[in-house]
Amino acid sequence: MTRPTSPWQVTGDRERQRELKRDAVIRAAARAFRERGYHNTSLDDIAAVLHVTKPTLYYYVSNKEQMLFECFREGLGRVASACGEARGTKTSGRARLLAVVRGYVEAITSDFGWCMVRAEDQDLSPAMSARIKELKSEIDQEIRGLVRLGIADGSIGRCDPKMAAFALAGALNWIAHWYRDNASLSANEIAERFVELFVNGLAPRPSGLSGKSP
Amino acid sequence: MTRPTSPWQVTGDRERQRELKRDAVIRAAARAFRERGYHNTSLDDIAAVLHVTKPTLYYYVSNKEQMLFECFREGLGRVASACGEARGTKTSGRARLLAVVRGYVEAITSDFGWCMVRAEDQDLSPAMSARIKELKSEIDQEIRGLVRLGIADGSIGRCDPKMAAFALAGALNWIAHWYRDNASLSANEIAERFVELFVNGLAPRPSGLSGKSP
DNA sequence: TAGAATTTATACCGGCAAGTATAATCGCAG
DNA sequence: CTGCGATTATACTTGCCGGTATAAATTCTA
Numbered sequence: 001m002t003r004p005t006s007p008w009q010v011t012g013d014r015e016r017q018r019e020l021k022r023d024a025v026i027r028a029a030a031r032a033f034r035e036r037g038y039h040n041t042s043l044d045d046i047a048a049v050l051h052v053t054k055p056t057l058y059y060y061v062s063n064k065e066q067m068l069f070e071c072f073r074e075g076l077g078r079v080a081s082a083c084g085e086a087r088g089t090k091t092s093g094r095a096r097l098l099a100v101v102r103g104y105v106e107a108i109t110s111d112f113g114w115c116m117v118r119a120e121d122q123d124l125s126p127a128m129s130a131r132i133k134e135l136k137s138e139i140d141q142e143i144r145g146l147v148r149l150g151i152a153d154g155s156i157g158r159c160d161p162k163m164a165a166f167a168l169a170g171a172l173n174w175i176a177h178w179y180r181d182n183a184s185l186s187a188n189e190i191a192e193r194f195v196e197l198f199v200n201g202l203a204p205r206p207s208g209l210s211g212k213s214p
Numbered sequence: 215m216t217r218p219t220s221p222w223q224v225t226g227d228r229e230r231q232r233e234l235k236r237d238a239v240i241r242a243a244a245r246a247f248r249e250r251g252y253h254n255t256s257l258d259d260i261a262a263v264l265h266v267t268k269p270t271l272y273y274y275v276s277n278k279e280q281m282l283f284e285c286f287r288e289g290l291g292r293v294a295s296a297c298g299e300a301r302g303t304k305t306s307g308r309a310r311l312l313a314v315v316r317g318y319v320e321a322i323t324s325d326f327g328w329c330m331v332r333a334e335d336q337d338l339s340p341a342m343s344a345r346i347k348e349l350k351s352e353i354d355q356e357i358r359g360l361v362r363l364g365i366a367d368g369s370i371g372r373c374d375p376k377m378a379a380f381a382l383a384g385a386l387n388w389i390a391h392w393y394r395d396n397a398s399l400s401a402n403e404i405a406e407r408f409v410e411l412f413v414n415g416l417a418p419r420p421s422g423l424s425g426k427s428p
Numbered sequence: 429t430a431g432a433a434t435t436t437a438t439a440c441c442g443g444c445a446a447g448t449a450t451a452a453t454c455g456c457a458g
Numbered sequence: 459c460t461g462c463g464a465t466t467a468t469a470c471t472t473g474c475c476g477g478t479a480t481a482a483a484t485t486c487t488a
Binding site: 036037038039040094097118120122123147150154155156157158159160163164166167168169170171172173174175177178190193194196197198199200201202203204205206 | 250251252253254308311332334336337361364368369370371372373374377378380381382383384385386387388389391392404407408410411412413414415416417418419420
């Protein structure tokens with residue numbers, strides 16, 4: 001019911017262009033939000049970065065709130081797909097958890113890291129807010145599941161999966177507060193150290209059997 | 215140079231009243247911010263909770279920004295004093311760290327927990343923002359110091375103190391995101407589990423010598 | 429090259445909320 | 459009860475910013 005008959009699919013190039021521009025808008029928004037915060041960023045600011053004017057933004061996005069939503073989604077989506085990949089592999093619970101951690105750090109240090117964790121879902125409409133909560137909850141459940149799996153297969157010691165998931169996610173999310181692009185550590189290095197820390201804990205280990213079980 | 219001569223100190227009751235009311239304003243602000251976020255909270259909202267009107271608030275506080283600042287300070291101050299107490303005791307680095315964790319959880323689950331970690335210092339004037347950063351940095355340094363101390367005295371295993379402090383603080387700060395007053399776990403229980411987790415790590419331990427060294 | 433669709437800009441509206449005169453009250457000392 | 463400081467309320471101004479009506483420019487198709 002759009003476009004009568006023959007040239008149903010446009011040049012294809014036009015659509016691609018549009019998509020790219022839309023992505024650029026979302027990206028610019030994400031960066032601006034990270035730097036100044038959601039409420040301290042005006043649409044004019046975002047437009048200026050792109051050398052465009054405000055109405056142009058509205059051509060690609062329906063309103064400011066939706067920009068935030070898309071940023072949320074982009075970031076969370078990356079973590080979710082890391083979870084998905086981990087589920088594919090058939091290694092131990094601990095190994096899978098570590099894979100997720102790597103993907104998580106990657107996502108959190110991206111442009112969308114800020115939105116992912118520091119943006120307030122209060123700033124979203126109830127419907128969008130609910131959707132975000134849902135996505136976050138899925139990730140949380142995924143992590144808890146991996147911890148439980150690890151406990152079951154013996155690759156992780158006994159602990160409260162819920163608390164472990166909270167602590168791990170908290171430590172990871174917090175990276176968004178202190179990470180800077182020019183940081184001394186790369187995303188991967190950070191992931192390695194976090195893994196080391198969470199696996200071995202702070203207590204001194206009787207050296208030798210540090211942590212390479214299943 | 216205020217109040218000529220004799221009754222320098224007023225009734226004392228008057229001053230006390232004022233102080234109490236001011237505290238009530240800050241508290242109300244903290245609660246409102248936590249529920250709706252800083253930018254979604256109007257001064258009229260805060261005033262309404264106190265059954266007062268907006269100008270009354272200005273009698274106790276110079277502007278909205280200062281309210282946020284005071285909330286920040288209150289929360290951070292509590293953590294700082296936990297650090298101070300820990301420094302008093304002469305126990306192992308690990309024991310002191312655990313004491314700090316308890317105080318930290320207490321602070322983060324208070325009314326000021328939200329402001330402490332989720333409020334954006336972007337919303338503060340450069341001067342105030344700088345002051346907050348300073349306070350946060352002091353706490354961070356304190357924690358790193360305890361980790362180093364623990365490593366030195368053998369109560370903590372070898373690790374990167376900076377990363378350990380980041381991970382620990384992150385996990386703790388994140389509590390502000392999920393903690394609800396009616397939660398099943400009390401602040402103290404949360405602290406215990408976190409300590410257990412961070413001390414022992416996720417890897418299974420050869421049972422027996424779990425973690426009660428110096 | 430006509431003209432339709434797509435893309436962008438100019439110029440405006442409206443509302444909300446921070447902050448502020450100004451004046452009315454309240455409570456206590458004399 | 460009287461007058462002065464401390465406290466609170468009424469009613470307003472002001473600026474910002476999200477959102478939009480409208481028209482111009484650009485690009486593709488035929």
